[in-house]
Amino acid sequence: MKTATQNLEHDHVYILQLTEIMQAMVEKEVNNIAHFELVVNLIRRFADGIHHAKEEDLLFPKMGEKGFSPVQGPVAVMLSEHVQGRNYVQGMIDGIEMLRQDDSEGLEVIYDNMDGYAELLQNHIAKENGVLFRMADQVLSDDEQSSLLIQFDEVEAEATGEFSTASSIAKITELAALYL
Structure with missing residues (x-):
């Protein structure tokens, strides 16, 4: 049986590849x-809209029901790192806007935020794959894993078009061919 945590780990393969692309850029x-x-x-x-939605809206609350606090401990750390990642993305957006305004500093802002995001997410994913998801596997029943997996499929089904999971993976693969 494929589990909810295996679904998330599958996403991580492509998110990690995206961080490697960013570092190469x-x-x-x-x-x-x-x-x-x-x-x-x-x-x-993809990474935030689909993947983090599966974690923040579904897995983490289910883990909360099992005693994992969203304000301290491993789930709280993951949530905090998601916020840090969003801050790096905003920095990238700011740098892009600076470039559009012909501000040469924009490129450095983009690079700094890409590097920061990539390093954060690589460490973050190692913690999720190696620790948090193993904890989830220990406390979630097969029925709970199956229920989460169905809900994950619903999240993915709602994300259609240009940035659906399949389209996002294809775009990451295209960028990898250019930069890796």
Whole structure:
């Protein structure tokens, strides 16, 4: 049986690849507003909009029912890191706007925030895959895992069009072919 945590770990494969793309873009000193915007949209619509929605709206509350506090402990740390990630994304957006205004500092703002986001998410995913999801696997019954998986499918079904899960994975794969 595929579990809810396995579904999230599958997402992590592509989110990690996106962080590697971001690091490569910084290393190669890419200056491509369209690609920066695509990265931001992939984060906002796939990593945050779909993946983090599955965690924040479904898995973490279910873990809360099992005694995992959203204000202290591992779930609280993950929630805090999601907020940090959103702040890095806002920094990328600010840098893109600076570039549009012909402010050469914008590129450095983008690079700093891409690096920060990539490092944060790589460490964050290691904690989720290695610790938090293993805790979830221990406390959630097979029925609860199945129920979460059905709810995850509903979240993904609601995300249609240009940034559905399948479309997002395809876009990440295209960027990987360019930068990795």
